[in-house]
Amino acid sequence: MTAQAFKVCMLGDFGVGKTSLVARFVHSTFSDKYLTTVGVKVDSKEVDLAGRAPCKLVIWDIAGRSHLDALNMTYLRGASALLLVADGTREKSLHTALDLLMQSRTLLPDAQVVLAVSKLDLVEQWEIAPAALEELRRSLPVHETSARTGEGVEAVFADIATRLAA
C-alpha cells in the first residue's frame, strides 16, 4: 500500500541543527562538521504508525534564516507541518523560531507546528530555561532532541506524523 505523503518544512535560525536532525532521522548519521544549507534540501522517510497506515514525510530542510524572504515563502507552499528548531544553547534562536512561525502563519494558517529544542547532549550549557519551555508547551508541542545521540529525534518526527495522520 502506498503511504500518504506530507510535506514538512524545517524552520530555524542558522546552525540550530535542522540538517543534523534530518540526517539523524533519515540517514541515522551525525557529523560534528557544520555545513550551511544552501537553498533547500529535500529528503523523505516513511514512518510507521501503530495501528494506522504508514505515512511518508517529505522533509524540506530550508536554509537557516532569521526571517522569511519571498523564495522561502514559495518553499513553504503546500506544507502540512512545520518543524521549528531552536538551539537550546542559544536562547535567541528560540525567539527566531517563534518569529519565523509568526511569519509563516500568513501562508500556512492550518499547518501542524512542532518545536524541537536541539542539542540536548549539551543540556548543561543550555540558555533556555526549563520554565520557558514549560510555558511554551502550553501552546506548542515541544520536544528536546539531540542529533548527536539521537535522543528525541524519532519521537519528534513520529509526533508530527501522528498529528498529520489524525
Next chain:
Amino acid sequence: MPAPIEPVDRGGGARPDNDADAAGDLERLRTILLGDSLGMLDARVAGVERAEDELHARLPAAIERAGQGAGAERMASALARPVTQALGAAVRENRALIVDVLFPVIGPAIRKAIAESMRNLVADINRTMESSFTPRGIRWRIQAWRSGVPYAEIVLKKSLKYGVDHVFLIERDSGLVLARESAPDLPELDADAIAGMLTAIGEFVHDSVGRGAGDTLDSARVGEHLLWVVHGPRANLACFIHGVPPTRLRAVLEQRLEAIHARAAGGEIPGDEETHASLRPETLVANDRASAPAHSRWPARIALLAIVLLLGWFIVRNERAAAWLDGVRTRLAAHPGFVTTGIDRRGDRTIVHGLLDPDAEPPAKALGEDASRVAFETTGFVSADDAVVARRARRLLDAPPSVTIDARAGALSLGGHAGAAWIERAHERAAWIPGVGTVAFSVVPDDAAARARAALDTVTREIVARRIAFVRETELAPDAGSALDALVTDIARATTLAEHAGVKLAWSTVGTNDDPGTDTINARLRDERARWLADALVSRGVANVHADTAAADDTAQRERAAFVHGEITEPAP
C-alpha cells in the same frame, strides 16, 4: 608524614651516586602511595602493553568479524571516514603509486567506453547508409524535401532511439508526488525527494532569473538524462528521458497533463489508475510515434506522377533524338566525299565531326532542313567515291562541257568532243587523278564530233521510220525478224555516233494499232507491243530503252506495229 622528596636535577650534571639515590627515593614513594595496589597496577600496565603489541596481529581478524553479520553496516560506517581520509592522504603523498595501481583498472574502462561509443557511432552510420538506398530512405528524403527539414536531421530523428525513464506528476504548490511511473528494470529512487528538489529548483530558477509568470524551468540536462517539465495550473509533469526525444513528445506530455486537469475539474488532481495509465512511459512513447504528423499522400502522388511524366518525356525525347541522329548519320553516310567520325551534343546543337573531300558537295546539303540544327567540324581527306572522283577529274582536267565524265569503282570514262590540245593533255593526266584506276578515253576532236552529230540525226530519223509489224496481238509478221535485226544495227550505230558527238542518247518504244477494235482494246495492244519491242531490244544488248506506254496513237498510218524513237540530250554547258 612522608619524608620530603629531594628534587631531581634534570640539568644534566653527571652525578651517578645521586641518580641511584633518587631512583631509590622514587621507588619508596611509589610504595608509600600505592601500597598493595602497586602489583595490580603493574599487572594491568603489562596487560595493556601486551594487548597493544598483539593488536596488529589480531586487528585483521577483528575487522573481518566486525564486517560480518549485524555489525557490518556499523563497521562500514565507522571505516568510511578514515578510509576516505587515508585514500586522500595517499593520493596527495604518493600520487605515482596510486596511478600505477589504478592504471590497469582505468585503462580497460576507458577503452571499453571508447569502444562502446565507437560501436554506437558505427551503428548509427550504418543505419544512415543503409537508409539512403532503401524505400524507407527514399521516403525520408521525400519527407525532408516536403518539410524543408535537412535529411540528416530526419535520419537522426528516426534512427536515434530515445526512451522515457521516469514520469512524475507533482503537485505544484507542495512538490509532493501525486503519481509516478517508471520504465521497468530501473533502480528504485526516492521519488518524493526528487519531486521536492525539482519543485524547489524550479522555484529558485523562477525567483532568481525569471522575468515573468511564464518564465519557468522547462528543461534541464542531468548526465545522460534530459529532464522535461511541463507546467499545469495545479500540477506539473516532470519527465526523465534518455536519448534524443522529438518535440512531439512534449506535445504528448502537455496533452496528458491537460487531460488530467480536465478530469480534476477544479477539484483534487486524481491519482487513480487512469492517471497512472496515462503516464506510463511506454504509452507516452507509443503515443508520440502515433501522433507523428500524418501527411496527406496526395502531394506525394502528384510528385510521383510528375516524376513519371518527366521520366516518360525524357525517354521519348531521347528516343526521338536517337532516331533523328540515326537519320542524320544515314544521310551523311550516303553523301559522297564525307565520312562521319563522331557526333557530339552541345546544348541544343549537334556537332558532327568528319572527313570531307574538298571536291565533295557540302555535307549540310545532305541534311536539308535539319542542317540548321547541325554544325560540322571537318578535316580534309581524299575520297574514292565515284561522284567525287568524277568531280575531281573534271576540275583537274579542266574539261569543257562537251566532254562527258563518268567514274565507277575507280574506272574513269571520258566521252564527247573537245579540242585536240585538250584531248592530248587529258590523255596524259587522266590516269594520275587520285581515285582513278583505269581510264576509258573516247573523246573525239570537235570537227569529228560535228560530223557524228549530223550522222546521228540521220540515223535516228531512219530508226523512227522502221516498223516491226505484227499479225495479231504481239505475234510477229513474217518479215519482222529481219526488220528487228536491222533496227538493232541502226541503234548500235546511233549509239557510237552519240558518243562521238558528245551527246547522250535514250530510246523509247511505241506501239500502234489498226482501225478496228475498241479504244480500250487498242490501247492495251499498243502497250503490249511497245513493251514487247523494248524487251526485245534489251535482250539484244540495247541500253537506255524503255516502253512509252503513255504515247497517244497519233500515227498517221494505222497499222499493227511498233517502232523506236530516239531522244538526244545535249551536254550541259
